[in-house]
Amino acid sequence: MKQTKIVLSEKEIPKQWYNIMADMPNLPKPPLHPGTQQPIGPDDLSAIFPMALIEQEVSQERWIDIPEEVLDIYSLWRPAPLYRAHRLEKALGTPAKIYYKYEGVSPAGSHKPNTSIPQAFYNKKAGINKIATETGAGQWGCSMALAGSLFGLDVTVYMVKVSYNQKPYRRIMMETWGSAVHPSPSLLTQTGKKALDDDPDNPGSLGLAISEAVEDAATHDDTNYALGSVLNHVCLHQTIIGLEAKKQMEIAGDYPDIVIGCCGGGSNLAGIGFPYVQDKIAGKDVRVIAVEPASCPTLTKGDFRYDFGDVAGLTPYMMMYTLGHNFIPPGIHAGGLRYHADSQLVCQLYHDGLIEAKAYHQLTVFEAALQFANTESIIPAPETAHAIKAAIDEALICKEEGKEKTILFNLSGHGYFDLQAYTDYKEGKLSDYEYPEEKIKEALSQLPIIK
């Protein structure tokens, strides 16, 4: 009988995360303090992060131990299964072998708890009892709420207002795990009040919600901030995905020619991809592809330069491919991919040619999601469907060229709270947004000048 699922036992959960900074040919340029334009130090971050995470942010140790307490919680759903997509392969008529790692088995439904759990652990250990964070479509907010419930932390989530109104079930999930959820912009922060003064109907954005959460943490001694992507320590925690996948691919007797992940802030791509980029740096022939929306084409159309990570300019300047921190991407359904920039690590690797990037419009992405749902059965999150589309395209190229390549992608989350998006697609209410060139030009023209 052919094997479909490759599962590891709990004993085989990796005990260390992989830190790509130990192997990168060029490290990212340092984050800068916006006032002095000098590299920031640990003290600049200690108002909102615990020291253990600040150390991970700058560490160049190749392997970092995963604490026992974190492994214990990971074992609730990890190791995550790896699937061979026999049915999709057959439907495509491709000689390619397609594998996917399924992160939708976490209680929150995506890869995000891989980092919310350690972030909650290190904060609790540092004596912090309150966390402020933001969420776009709700995946990260749910993951932080879950972690807060497991470690006894009070979590406040600033949820982008349009999602707060459109996605009540994600909000209810967070509240069920004991978190307080506020629509952003809110009246709880100066940033929120200003945004509402300027426009009482402001629908919110991820960059604005980040500003509110950072302000909350920076103005309350007992509160820290947690971010669900972008930062080095977040990418580090996600590498458990690729490390498990490597063991599973070995059991399957295969090694991928192509590794694919959708890319919002970059942590999902880092998770599945960085352990393979390590091999690529060592000389192995493997392609790692980041997939993004054509309406928010950070890597494929952004500028590589210093920018803020949020709208209000509360974060340090980071060296990233960016569309400009004031750029508000069109309201596509893949809310988790609507971020103006990307992880500094992903950006540097892209700049150095160690990863590739592709962008797709949303209609073709939903078509791929439906093909996947009707072959492999899992209904994917709209974000994840970007990776599926790229995997299908690569498999079709193999068909054309008669090549039997091995393709691995990360199925970063299920789409069971995104069914409105599927309804809208079925009813023909979704459209492709043109690449918003003028808006991006305008946002880029407002970027800080670094002397």
Ligand SMILES: Cc1ncc(COP(=O)(O)O)c(C=O)c1O
């Ligand atoms: C299901 C899913 N996949 C991927 C992403 C993108 O994540 P990242 O920021 O790690 O690139 C998100 C972000 O919210 C998500 O919800």
